[in-house]
Amino acid sequence: MQIHNFNPGPSYISKFVIEKSIEGIKNYNNSGLSVLEISHRSSAFLNIIEQAKELSLALTGLDNKNYSALFLQGGASTQFLMTAINFLKTKAGYINTGSWSEKAIKEAKNIGTIEEISSSKDKNFSYIPETPTIDSSLDYLHLTSNNTIFGTQYNKFPATTIPLFADMSSDILCRELDYSKFDLVYAGAQKNLGIAGTTLVIIKNELLEKINTAIPSILSYKDHVEKDSLLNTPPVFPIYVSLLTLQWIKEQGGVKEIEKRNREKAELLYNEIDTNPLFNGFANEKDRSLMNVTFTLADEKHEQKFQSLCDEYNINGVKGHRSVGGYRASIYNALSIESVETLVDCMQKLKQSI
């Protein structure tokens, strides 16, 4: 039985990653030990984390002289706090494109003053707002590159002279991008980078000099960089799965090939939404996400019928978030085009059956 897993994260894991994970749990690299029980101080693990950091930088096209990659715990939610506690001095700018931006703003407000630069709240976050000219005295500008709940995604990032921070939890490595425009990006692993339990942070080294002093060690980027992600015991297995995921991306042909597939998958699904009269897209067309496709039924009376069809087709996790209603198909990097084709078949079947 093949399940088509459209969950917003944790979500579909490629066969390559599943199989290699199992191999590692049985006997890591013929060491006689399981990857679940190797010491985080062992050469086996140091090799895993070094490779994971190197590949993260290689796949984002960043060099390891000017940038540091960290694998931390605590998810994007901890990054909401860390970005602010490390860098918020006088005032920071935040763009509000949905629930996750709002959570970042709320946590930063506990630390200091923030300015909401722009927002798409007026239309239930169905679009990416224009960015006005940004006050160059702000400490940094924070944005969410892809909005998992609303299905919107930045195509063009704001030009700014102040440090640019992005929560890329739901779209990192989904497309070719000039990552050097950013000073700090972070992403919880459970969407495009593996399983829940670790968070990739890439930080420009020159930013480390600007970190606020006297902040708790466990929240300090400087302390984590100085200790090479080993300030405390790292989540060994989640980091191993992230390494396997990065290796999988590389073996597929890198981000270029991944982007090509992602565009094919997204076009196929958006085309069905646009041509099937039973469905409406939620997000503004030019801001549509490659990762989370949000849509509603034109007439809610077909809800039960569509749910039964989804069950019949083994389609899992397409229920929309309560803030939007309707449906959301999360079509992250690892999800195959066959799963998207199945969903499209299911949507066509609904039309035929009416």
Next chain:
Amino acid sequence: MQIHNFNPGPSYISKFVIEKSIEGIKNYNNSGLSVLEISHRSSAFLNIIEQAKELSLALTGLDNKNYSALFLQGGASTQFLMTAINFLKTKAGYINTGSWSEKAIKEAKNIGTIEEISSSKDKNFSYIPETPTIDSSLDYLHLTSNNTIFGTQYNKFPATTIPLFADMSSDILCRELDYSKFDLVYAGAQKNLGIAGTTLVIIKNELLEKINTAIPSILSYKDHVEKDSLLNTPPVFPIYVSLLTLQWIKEQGGVKEIEKRNREKAELLYNEIDTNPLFNGFANEKDRSLMNVTFTLADEKHEQKFQSLCDEYNINGVKGHRSVGGYRASIYNALSIESVETLVDCMQKLKQSI
């Protein structure tokens, strides 16, 4: 090839847990999904975390009306910060029994004023100090129940009227204990509770009323309890491994049987240290740990020979921490007596070969 894994954590994982982990990764509960890809909002995962919380309370003998169990991220190091930021108002008491206590103290000092109640630093933390009468106006008393690096462990906990907090990372569930004496205990999972990546926190509910206001949400015990450990995406797989580990403990006969085995293992090893003239124990005899056995060579000239023998016997991870030198055998719950017998054989072999 069987490796005898004496690492201080991450460390040995039982066959039961390894096998069940692999089953879950292949096909969780015949759902057609891997446990690595189930949503944290799915009934499958909610069932996992509910069971893990229930079993944590059942095995510590605490009731779920007065106590809450949480599975968080960030390790004990994050708890050093959270305990202080949630509960340090005027002044808190800390007992200093080694490096981990010192780290807890350092992080708390960033938040407020602390009083070092007692310390065993004068003798390189080789003993557990007596606790003087404690000022009842202190916000709480924090201690480390077992000192991984130095191999000491509390046998009798201080009697106090103020809330008692314990870092039990390296000895939780190793012995029967009256956990109701504590108001808050925490433990990184990678020693007795599974793999690195999740931390068990058990907190007395009445303490939640005392939490400092206006603290960051991700650091608030109250917010985590209110959201049932789902304030942010929890580390699904590490929590699953913790559940399997708790189930394993229960199936072995519970903490009572685990303690019996732990005492047998520890006695066997300490007896060899005490009777073999080539070795000296490090910790004060009455404060010896059931979990981390620290010892040195009476004459360092045998170092290479002992290392070769350890290699020959497939003994892994017995190198002592640099603060103590010598050797440390971590003999956590899951480690079998056969591994301890092997280490004892190896130590006897050294004596015979000299």
